[in-house]
Amino acid sequence: MASLSSSSSLWHGVSLRGPRSGSFAATRSSPLIGCRRNFRRSFFVASSALANENREFVIVGGGNAAGYAARTFVEHGMADGRLCIVAKEAYAPYERPALTKAYLFPLDKKPARLPGFHTCVGSGGERQTPEWYKERGIETIYNDAVTSIDIEKQTLTTNSGKLLKYGSLIVATGCTASRFPEKIGGNLPGVHYIRDVADADALISSLEKAKKVVVVGGGYIGMEVAAAAVGWKLDTTVVFPENHLLQRLFTPSLAQRYEELYKENGVKFMKGALIKNLEAGADGRVAAIELQDGSRIEADTVVIGIGAKPAVSPFESVGLNTTVGGIQVDGLFRTSVPGIFSIGDVAAFPLKIYDRVARVEHVDHARRSAQHCVNALLTAQTHTYDYLPYFYSRVFEYEGSSRKVWWQFYGDNVGETVEVGNFDPKIATFWIDSGKLKGVLLESGSAEEFQLLPKLARSQPLVDKAKLQNASSVEEALDIARSSLPVDATV
Incomplete structure (x- = not known):
């Protein structure tokens, strides 16, 4: 799941988001946090009171960031007997984007299943199954969320009452799905949110019996779930x-x-629509959605994809950013x-x-931030994280699909836009601000063309807007942009 997600806007007349929780929330930078370099601290506690044997480094969270952090500890030879991971899920870290893509394919279309997408296969690395962690001496505590932290004593308490000790702590708790209030039917049977395998399993169980599906949200989750529902040949409406x-x-x-592509696949859209209520049927399951304008859409399965909120509890005392949400860090991912x-x-x-x-x-940032943080923690690395925003989506990829869709975007979507191509199958959009190419999106490109995108977005070359507008094809437009790059341009 990617995160330039659609705004939840005003559902039922109330904003369900906190500080911009969409994928690319941002504010003007303030100086980096003035905390000293975090050398590992000594700690002393009666061992009989502690539930984790590996206490030097503790990672809280079980998603992509945790998995890639663990791999980086292993690469430095600092995991065996030293690293502990504690997570609220019952599974070893996995590549979460699969949950709204191949995991939702119908059973006859070869859906993804664990252990097939444990980290770190998403970046071409070795699959980190539960056995992988055991073999490398990494202690894992699953299905037990951290509920409180004592910063002075350097301890964590879990939902089951375990007391964990840490020397250095990495918080990788990710996000939780924004939900509809219970009073308007947000928790009815048949209403689904997707953040983990259990959520996806519950949705698949509903899809197997469903006839009419309503997807609420026009962002990544909405687009990907709607495409999956087409694979199940279901009556699908996106609101x-x-x-x-x-x-x-x-x-x-x-x-x-x-x-238009979705409509060709039978998907219906209701744009500019606000949800008033989710109605239950005689069996107690969701039966329809009522909109603010009084119209009603029948549904036996509803998927809510209205954004996510950073999972900061119980780490508020570490220091939050009230504008974009989340825990404030500096360029080495150190908190205050x-x-x-x-x-x-x-x-x-x-x-x-x-x-x-x-x-x-986004999964790309999860991977890169984990690697940068651990490298900074374990070595003399002091250079600031220099991330280039990157988003993508892949839909209609199941067997029998008339057209597989895969686009990538790099950079910043600011300024004027130039669109080139007829979507048959390629299309490219260029964002130009003060003459500089700031962002670029490409649909159905070749491997070489996709490799060009980050070079363009990173270099931000001056481009001739008129030439781009007059390009007769995506290939010609990309050649024009490529010719604008400095000779030594690199990603």
Whole structure:
């Protein structure tokens, strides 16, 4: 799941988001946190009171960031007997994007299943199954969320009452799904949210029996779940309050191309719609959605994808960013508390390339922030994290699909836009601000063309807008942009 997600806007007349919880929330940068370099601290506690044997490094969280952090500890030879991971889920860290993509494919279309997408296969690494952690001496505590922290004593308490000790702590708790209030039916049977395997399993169970599916939200989750529902041959309607799909990234013209593709696959859209209530049927399950304008849509399965909130509890005392949400860190992912770090979706970090603080909900950032943080913790590395925003989506990829869709975006979607191509199958959109190419999106590109995108977004070359507008094809437009790059441009 990617995170330039659609705004939850005003559902039932109330904003369900806190500080901009969308994937790419940002604010102007303030100076890096003035905390000293976090060398590991000594700690002393009666061992009989502690539930974890490996106490030097503790990671809280079980998502992508935790998995890639663990791999980096292993690469430095610092995991065996020293590293403990504690997570609220019952599974070893896995590649979460699969949950709204291949995991939702019908059973006859080869759906993804664990252990197939444990980290770190998403970046071409070795699959980190539960056995992988055992073989490398990493202590794992699953299905037991951390509920409180004592910063002075350097201890954590879990839901089951375990007391855990840490020397250095990495908070990688990610996000939780934004939910509809219970009073309007947000917790009815048949209403689904997707953040983990258990959520996806429950949705699949509903899809197997479903006839009419309503997806609430026009962001990544909405687009990906709707595409999966097409694979199940279900009556599918997507409802969202914005004027077009993926409003935080797509231009109206670009969104129209994708909406037409979905409509060709039988998906219906209700745009600019606000939810008033989720109605229950005689059996207590969801039966319909009532909109603010009084209209009603029948549904036996409803999927809510209205964004996510950083899972900061119980780490508020570590220091939060009230503008973008999440835990405030510096360019080495250090919080204001010596010895405590935060990575992935939950971290509010300096986005160096654009001189602002951001919180990015994306697997690529989860991987890179984990690696940068652990390298900084274990070595003399002092250079600031320099992330280039990157988002993508892949839909309609199951067997028998008439067209597989895969787009990538790099950079910043600011300024004027130039759209090139007819979506048959390629289309490219360029964002140009003060003559500089700031962002670029490409659909159905070749491997070589996709490799060009980060070079363009990183270099921000001056481009001839008129030449781009007059390009007769995506290939020609990309050649024009490529010719604008400095000779030594690198990612």
